[in-house]
Amino acid sequence: MIKRxxxxxxxxxxxxxxxxxxxxxxxxxxxxxxxxxxxxxxxIDLKEVLMPPSAEHLLGTDTLGRDVLSRIIFGSRVSLLVGxxxxxxGTLIGLLVGALAGYYGGWVDQALMRLxxxxxxxxxxxxxxxxIAVLGPSIWNIMVVIGLTGWMGVARxxxxxxxxxxxxxxxxxxxxxxxxxxxxxxxxxxxxxLTPVMVSATLGVAGAILVESALSFLGLGVQPPTPSWGNxxxxxxxxxxxxxxxSFFPGVAILVTVMSYNLLGEGIREAIDPRLxx
Amino acid sequence: xxxxxxETQDLSRHFRLAGPWGRxxxxxxxxxxxxxxxxxxxxxxxxxxxxxxxxxxxxxxALLPPTGxxxxxxxxxxTKLPKPRLKQLRREMQIVFQDPYSSLNPRLTVRQIxxxxxxxxxxxxxxxxxxxxxxLLQEVGLAEEHLERYPHEFSGGQRxxxxxxxxxxxxxxxxxxxxxxxxxxxxxxxxxxxxxxxLQQRHGLTYLFISHDLSVxxxxxxxxxxxxxxxxxxxxxxxxxxxARLHPYTEALLAAVPLPDPGRPFQPPELKxxxxxxxxxPAGCPFHPRCPEARLPLCREVIPDYRETAAAHWVSCHLR
Numbered sequence: 001m002i003k004r005x006x007x008x009x010x011x012x013x014x015x016x017x018x019x020x021x022x023x024x025x026x027x028x029x030x031x032x033x034x035x036x037x038x039x040x041x042x043x044i045d046l047k048e049v050l051m052p053p054s055a056e057h058l059l060g061t062d063t064l065g066r067d068v069l070s071r072i073i074f075g076s077r078v079s080l081l082v083g084x085x086x087x088x089x090g091t092l093i094g095l096l097v098g099a100l101a102g103y104y105g106g107w108v109d110q111a112l113m114r115l116x117x118x119x120x121x122x123x124x125x126x127x128x129x130x131x132i133a134v135l136g137p138s139i140w141n142i143m144v145v146i147g148l149t150g151w152m153g154v155a156r157x158x159x160x161x162x163x164x165x166x167x168x169x170x171x172x173x174x175x176x177x178x179x180x181x182x183x184x185x186x187x188x189x190x191x192x193x194l195t196p197v198m199v200s201a202t203l204g205v206a207g208a209i210l211v212e213s214a215l216s217f218l219g220l221g222v223q224p225p226t227p228s229w230g231n232x233x234x235x236x237x238x239x240x241x242x243x244x245x246x247s248f249f250p251g252v253a254i255l256v257t258v259m260s261y262n263l264l265g266e267g268i269r270e271a272i273d274p275r276l277x278x
Numbered sequence: 279x280x281x282x283x284x285e286t287q288d289l290s291r292h293f294r295l296a297g298p299w300g301r302x303x304x305x306x307x308x309x310x311x312x313x314x315x316x317x318x319x320x321x322x323x324x325x326x327x328x329x330x331x332x333x334x335x336x337x338x339x340a341l342l343p344p345t346g347x348x349x350x351x352x353x354x355x356x357t358k359l360p361k362p363r364l365k366q367l368r369r370e371m372q373i374v375f376q377d378p379y380s381s382l383n384p385r386l387t388v389r390q391i392x393x394x395x396x397x398x399x400x401x402x403x404x405x406x407x408x409x410x411x412x413x414l415l416q417e418v419g420l421a422e423e424h425l426e427r428y429p430h431e432f433s434g435g436q437r438x439x440x441x442x443x444x445x446x447x448x449x450x451x452x453x454x455x456x457x458x459x460x461x462x463x464x465x466x467x468x469x470x471x472x473x474x475x476x477l478q479q480r481h482g483l484t485y486l487f488i489s490h491d492l493s494v495x496x497x498x499x500x501x502x503x504x505x506x507x508x509x510x511x512x513x514x515x516x517x518x519x520x521x522a523r524l525h526p527y528t529e530a531l532l533a534a535v536p537l538p539d540p541g542r543p544f545q546p547p548e549l550k551x552x553x554x555x556x557x558x559x560p561a562g563c564p565f566h567p568r569c570p571e572a573r574l575p576l577c578r579e580v581i582p583d584y585r586e587t588a589a590a591h592w593v594s595c596h597l598r
Contacts, residue, residue, distance in 0.1 A: 169381035173444065176339055177395045178368035187394075191385040 009271040016267020022260035029073060030080040037070035041227050050243045060245040062235050068245060071227035072253050078228040079257060082143050082212040083205040089147025090208075091201050094154025095190070101155070102162025103185055113159070116152045124149045125211065129220060137220045146208050154200055161193035195272050202265035206258040213254050229254050283352060283452055283484050284315040284338065290346035290508075291333055295557065305557050307333040309508040310347070312584065317451070320478065320485040322499030322516075324492060324531070326553055330508040331488045335454045338486065339371055340364060351452070369399060372445035376457035378437035382429035388415075388440060389425045395447035414443040418473060435466035442473065446481070454486045459494060471498055492535050496520060501590070504528050507556055507564040510584060513592040524587065524598040526571050563596065571597060 010016055029036060038058070045065035053060045059068040101112040128145050135141045162185075165171060171188050179188075215221030216230025217237075224231050229250040236247030289311045295302040308330045315321045325331050336342040338349055340356045349356045351367060359367065375381040382391060392411040396402050402410060412422050418439040429437055438458065445453055455474065459467040475498065477483060489495050495502055496516060503513040504527065512525040523529060530549045549568055554560055560567050566577040576596045584594040 169375040169377060170383040172336075172341060173373060173375065173381055173441070174383075174394065174398075175341055176368060176371075176373045177444075177448070178365040178398050179394075180398075183398065187386075188383055192383070 006271050010267055013267050013270060015263050016270070019260045019263025019265075019267055022256065023264050026076055026257060026260070027080065030076045033073050033077055037067075037073045039067035039070040041066060041070040041074040042225050043067070050239065050246075052243070053245055059249045060243065062232070062243075062246055063239060068232065068249055071232055072229065072250055075227040075229045075232060075250065076253070076257075078139065078216075078222050078226070079209045079212060079254075082139065082146065083209045083261075085143040086146035086150065086208040086212075087201050087204040089144060090150035090204060091154050091197060093147070093151035095158055095197065097151065098155040098158025099162055099185055099190065099193075102159035103166060103181070103189065105163075109159070112155070116155055119149070119152050122149070125214065128211065128215065129218075132215065132220045137215070137223060139222050139226075142212055142215055142221055146211055150204060150208065153204075154197055157196045157200055158193050161196065162189050165189050165192055199265050199269040199272070202261055202268060206261035206265070209254070209261070210258055281317050282314050282350075283317040284313075284486070285350040286311050286313045286334075286338065286347060287350070288312060288347035289334070289337055289344055289349060291330075291337055291342060292345045303557050306508050306559060307556060308337060308344075309559075310584075311505075311508075311510055313503060313510065313513075315452070315484055315486055317484055318478075318482055319500040320487055320498055322495035322502045323486060323488045323505060324490065324495045324502060325505035327490060328556065329505045329553065330556070331490075331505055332456050334505070335373070335456050335486065335488050339373055339454055340368075341373075365399075369448040370450050371452040371454070372448065372450040374438075374441050374445050374453060374455045374458045376460050378434045378441060378461060381441045382437055384429055387426050387428055391429075391440065392443055392447060395444065399448065401448075410447070414447055417446065417477070418443045434462055435469060438462060438466075438470055439473065442470075442477070446477065449481070450483070452484045452486065454488070456488045457490070458487075460489065460491060467494070474498065492531060504531065507553060507559055509564060509594065510592070511565065511594045513590075515590055518588070518591050522591075524591070524593045525595050526569050526597070527565050530568075530570065563594075 010020075043066060045061070048057070048061050048065040050063060051057055051061040051065070057067050057069065059072065062068055062071070097112050097116070101109040127149055128142075131145045132141060135145075166184075166189060171184060174184055174188050212221055212228070213230035213233070216228040217233050219231070219234060221230055222228035232250040233247060233254075236243065236250065240247050289308060290306070291308040293305040293307055295305055297303065311334060313321075313334075323331050323334065333342065337344050338351075340349065340359075344357060351371060354363075354367065356364065356367070386394075389411060392414055393407050396407045396410065401407075411425070415422060415424065420436060420439055420443070424432070424436075429440070432440065442458075458474070459470050462470060471494065474485070478485060485498075487495065487498055496519070499516050501513065501515050502519040504511050504525065506527050512519075512523060512528045514523060519528070523532070534549060549570075551568060554564070554567065560578075562576070562578040562580055563569070563582050566573060569577065574596060580596070582594045582596045584592055586592050587598060
């Protein structure tokens with residue numbers, strides 16, 4: 001892949017560029033949360049309970065008088081952390097499983113791919129719910145469980161890449177030079193198999209953020225008082241008739257975030273392979 | 279008498295194909311090949327696409343395990359070697375590929391590609407490797423300024439030179455050149471062929487030169503072996519091949535070489551149709567359904583022996 005060409009194509013794609021800008025913006029917001037948030041997200045002010053958006057509280061306040069904007073800003077840290085760590089875990093497992101299956105083939109491949117099929121049979125959200133119910137809700141448990149249930153796509157991608165790459169002549173040449181399996185995989189196959197993984201990881205971040213929000217919404221994810229978009233929504237649901245802002249703004253945050261990761265991922269995919277666009 | 283560097287005995291490779299219900303039929307890519315290559319010579323291996331040339335090349339380099347027969351390199355049987363010894367022997371035999379666009383890892387710089395052979399075998403320190411790589415580049419006619427570039431920055435001919443440099447890195451005795459010029463323009467072909475010839479002289483290399491192009495083969499080979507449907511049908515010194523070839527298939531192949539002579543009347547091709555599928559090889563002489571000459575019942579029923587009709591001239595045909 002020629003990097004300059006990739007960039008040129010990516011930049012021409014407006015949707016992808018806006019995805020990139022939004023994602024970058026959200027990373028900055030999450031990192032700079034303590035400086036950007038107008039209030040302490042956990043500061044309770046019972047005189048200001050359920051205030052609608054105003055100049056003082058731009059996105060209103062919740063049932064305990066906490067500033068919703070500040071909570072959403074701090075909530076973005078949870079989303080970002082869960083998104084990246086869960087996808088990191090999932091991608092690493094997927095790379096390992098896919099690489100072994102694609103490289104060794106035969107019964108190794110058969111066994112690993114049947115495991116993938118088996119994992120894909122479970123409805124992911126309910127599997128996660130069951131595991132969380134046993135292990136107890138915590139942000140670390142969520143990240144690990146999302147990672148452990150989200151590696152199958154990457155494994156299939158990497159396996160397919162390895163299967164076609166290992167017949168390529170530069171790989172055969174390295175074998176003829178006497179290269180060991182580890183060198184072949186690490187130096188010749190893996191770097192050439194990474195581009196589709198990048199796309200899938202970017203899209204995976206969106207998925208992981210969505211799952212975290214859903215879990216927190218159900219009360220099985222990030223526990224209050226730590227703010228997360230999902231648990232802000234829970235409060236919003238209980239008061240939806242009297243405080244629309246409590247549901248609306250975290251919903252918008254989730255929507256925009258998931259959408260920008262999807263736009264970014266699709267943009268990368270199209271820039272890698274321009275034929276896909278038509 | 280020059281020593282034999284490479285010898286195959288009854289070498290075969292069959293592939294099991296996948297069928298609609300699991301295992302399918304066997305594909306006989308290489309069948310009972312007896313071949314020997316003398317140190318310092320170039321043996322040209324010619325045949326149509328799909329006749330098993332490349333598979334044979336990979337069997338010889340132990341890149342593919344044979345399903346039958348044996349390969350001897352410098353007197354050692356490759357298929358029986360323990361892994362560490364095989365790795366040592368890999369330094370002695372290398373391969374150059376057809377497609378200069380897929381034979382170099384697109385993620386590595388020229389320096390990384392050319393230093394890799396030394397890294398694999400733990401040869402030399404940093405400074406030594408640098409010096410060796412510089413020498414290699416010079417040897418194949420590239421400049422040191424190319425070292426930090428990536429393969430996509432080179433033309434096809436330059437990339438083929440890089441592939442040759444990589445094959446030379448460990449100072450091998452044998453190079454299997456698998457269609458090394460087929461993907462190149464004719465003018466570049468000549469350059470690469472000259473380079474290969476120069477390198478052979480300078481380093482005393484032995485080549486197994488695989489090609490489907492007879493003009494290339496007869497330009498570079500000392501001996502020529504003709505392959506059809508996984509079997510050798512004729513092997514002869516080049517002079518004999520040019521003037522006194524025997525097998526009807528060899529004859530037909532040569533008749534099909536286009537001559538740059540517009541006055542020459544059009545000659546209908548002697549060979550009709552495609553070679554039969556290697557999944558379903560005809561009984562008897564594998565060539566008999568396409569053979570333009572008289573067909574004895576023998577041709578249809580019995581596989582002809584591969585026998586020496588004159589000194590160093592081997593043919594597999596009932597009629598000769």
